[in-house]
Amino acid sequence: MKTLTGLFEGHLGIEIEEHRVDLNTKTLSRAPHPQALGDRRSQPYFQTDFSESMEELITAPQDSVVGALANLRSLQAILQLNLQPQEIIWGLSMPPRLQESDVVFLKNTFHRDWYLKYRNWLLKHYGPFHHIICGVHVNYSPLDATIANFQQQHHLTSTVTAKNRLLFLIAQQIVGYRWLVTYFFGAAPVSENPADDLPKQLRSLAPVRSFRSSSYGFANRANVRASYANLTKFIADLQQLIATKQLAGMSEFYGPVRLKGAELSDLQTKGIEYLEFRILDDDPFVATGVSAKSLYFLQFLVADALSQQHEWTVSELAAAEQKNEEVALQHPQQPLTTDQFQQTIRLLQRFEKLISSAPVKLQPDLIATLQWLQSALDHPHQTVSGRLLKKIEHGSLTAFALHQGQGYRKQFQTSPASTNFPQVPANLRQSYIKLHQVGLPMKLIEGGWLEVQLPSGKKTVLHSDDDLNRLGY
Numbered sequence: 027m028k029t030l031t032g033l034f035e036g037h038l039g040i041e042i043e044e045h046r047v048d049l050n051t052k053t054l055s056r057a058p059h060p061q062a063l064g065d066r067r068s069q070p071y072f073q074t075d076f077s078e079s080m081e082e083l084i085t086a087p088q089d090s091v092v093g094a095l096a097n098l099r100s101l102q103a104i105l106q107l108n109l110q111p112q113e114i115i116w117g118l119s120m121p122p123r124l125q126e127s128d129v130v131f132l133k134n135t136f137h138r139d140w141y142l143k144y145r146n147w148l149l150k151h152y153g154p155f156h157h158i159i160c161g162v163h164v165n166y167s168p169l170d171a172t173i174a175n176f177q178q179q180h181h182l183t184s185t186v187t188a189k190n191r192l193l194f195l196i197a198q199q200i201v202g203y204r205w206l207v208t209y210f211f212g213a214a215p216v217s218e219n220p221a222d223d224l225p226k227q228l229r230s231l232a233p234v235r236s237f238r239s240s241s242y243g244f245a246n247r248a249n250v251r252a253s254y255a256n257l258t259k260f261i262a263d264l265q266q267l268i269a270t271k272q273l274a275g276m277s278e279f280y281g282p283v284r285l286k287g288a289e290l291s292d293l294q295t296k297g298i299e300y301l302e303f304r305i306l307d308d309d310p311f312v313a314t315g316v317s318a319k320s321l322y323f324l325q326f327l328v329a330d331a332l333s334q335q336h337e338w339t340v341s342e343l344a345a346a347e348q349k350n351e352e353v354a355l356q357h358p359q360q361p362l363t364t365d366q367f368q369q370t371i372r373l374l375q376r377f378e379k380l381i382s383s384a385p386v387k388l389q390p391d392l393i394a395t396l397q398w399l400q401s402a403l404d405h406p407h408q409t410v411s412g413r414l415l416k417k418i419e420h421g422s423l424t425a426f427a428l429h430q431g432q433g434y435r436k437q438f439q440t441s442p443a444s445t446n447f448p449q450v451p452a453n454l455r456q457s458y459i460k461l462h463q464v465g466l467p468m469k470l471i472e473g474g475w476l477e478v479q480l481p482s483g484k485k486t487v488l489h490s491d492d493d494l495n496r497l498g499y
Contacts, residue, residue: 030179032172033329034384034392037087037300038094039165042315044308045158046079046109047116047431052424053128054079054121054158058137060108062463066138069465071101076145076157077132081105081115086469087165091321091391096448098314103446104462106438114431117310118423119238121158123218129154147274155222159214159244160308162316164324165286167300168192172332186297193298194257197283198338199331200324201254204239204282204305205350206370210402211320212236213307213410214243215358216423231355233418235411238307240354246273246280254283255340261293280304309410310427313434317410322395326377333380358411362403370403457494464499 046055054077063072073082083105085097106115116122124132132154136145148157177188200207215233217224224242237243250272252263267273268290276290287299303324308315338346349366362370374396381392402408407415417426438446443455450458451474458476461468467479476488480497488494 030172030175030332032169032175033332033380034325034388035089036166036168036172036328037089038091038321039087040085040094040098040316040321041082041163041165042098042308043075043080043082043160043162044315045077045116045121045160046081046113047122047428049112049114049428049432051128052122052428053124054132055110055113056131056135057110057113060105062108063105064463064465067140070467071462071465072105074138076148078135078137080158080160086467087167090388091318091325093449094321095314095316095318098316100447100450100458101462102314103438103441104459106435109435114428114435115315116427117308117315117430117434118427119160119214119236119307120217120423121155121160121219122424122427123422124155124221129221132158144274144277148278153223155219156244159238161238161244161304162306162308162320164303164306164321165300166196166303166324166328168196168328168332176332186295189297190257190294192332193285193301194254194260195335195337196328196331197285197301198254198343199327199336200301200303200305201282201343202338202346203327203373205346205353205366206373207305207320207323208236208239208350208354209362209406209409210323210399211306211309211317211410212239212354212358213309213414214238215411215414216418216421218422218424228355231357232421233358233411233415234355235358235409236307236354239305239350241351243354244280246278250279252279252281253340254281254338254343257285257294260285261290264290307410310423310430311410311413313437318391319395319398322392323399326380326392326395329380329383330373330376333376333383358409358415359406361406367403374399374403453490454488456491457488457499460494460499 047053048055059074059078066073071084073084074080075082083098083101085094085101088094088097133149136142173185173189173192176192177185182188212235214236217237224237228242250267253259264276264279268275273279282305284302284304285293285298286302288296306320309317377396381389384392406412417423419425447455447458449470454476461478469477471477477485478488479485
């Protein structure tokens, strides 16, 4: 079978959840969501989640890792520059220590009335701690040309069928290699909250690679499962869970990959629009919370899926799930087993062969990522959780997280605008910031201009900040 086109191309978006934390109380901030970040009923870029302190930043779809991280850097800068004087961003997935009064405040304070009924459902079924665990979601869809290429290879008459088959192959791949994502990028080694949902016998394992990525972290209950064996089974399982009220809806499914687009009942006929990978912890070692290495690793996995086109069996997926549980709950310095190590070596060897298929400008970053993966495979202390080991004091990462948060806040406050808003022309920078705060869809287009979609639905192009002023913003 010929390799598909566009292995390392496609559309990429990032969503990151992160808490505002009060430096005085060293716990979740009680200050309201920054008013300057617009109306959460309609904001596509700045949202909050389960708690008012839990910010969610959402990039627009981009055509590269560099573009996605540049957009995320800009969103982080806008958020950082609108924090209260005593606030920082907590860079860890696991939340800070909550006192009893903090839990009461968390339960009783919620300002998105339109979301309150569902939020109360979550509070009733999961308690206060489960949904204040933060994480990173990466959205991906392939190029139309890649789908067309796949459709032609497999002699499929329907483009929807081709896209569904291709995207589900990628979903299986991400699920199948989640354990390696956890090994390299897991970053939740300890819990700061003795009152949270972790079983007592599990606490003695700390530090681990990632409590969040284990079945005890941000996951559904053990009896709430949807099989990734095939698309039909996946949809049927979720429909049954929703029909029996084990799930309130698709948004309560916390599997490693979500299929996004049409309603569940229409996915087969209308098609999956994109995939949401939900397997990355927040990375406290980078100011944006998401490392380029982690995104390039996901790109490698996607490219390998497009190249191999391997349909994972039920037993292979079950084995992969068990591996992820083992790897997530291991000490960060524990090497992979011999079988896991050899499987990883074979995967990285395939990655190396794929690099020549990537756009030339992307190849140096892929080579650097592969070199790091090879080194971190041999030396677990180089992984994210391995690096965090040195930062743990008396079983806690609080001092480290507060230090990092203050450092990043200062970095955003003192960095030149060209650093905080990469790829944005100086003559459109204020428009770019304002449009994100207002929440109007936009994108940078060829020529260094901004294309904006107005509330009327009409699109217009801005050539300078004066153009936005003339529109009344």
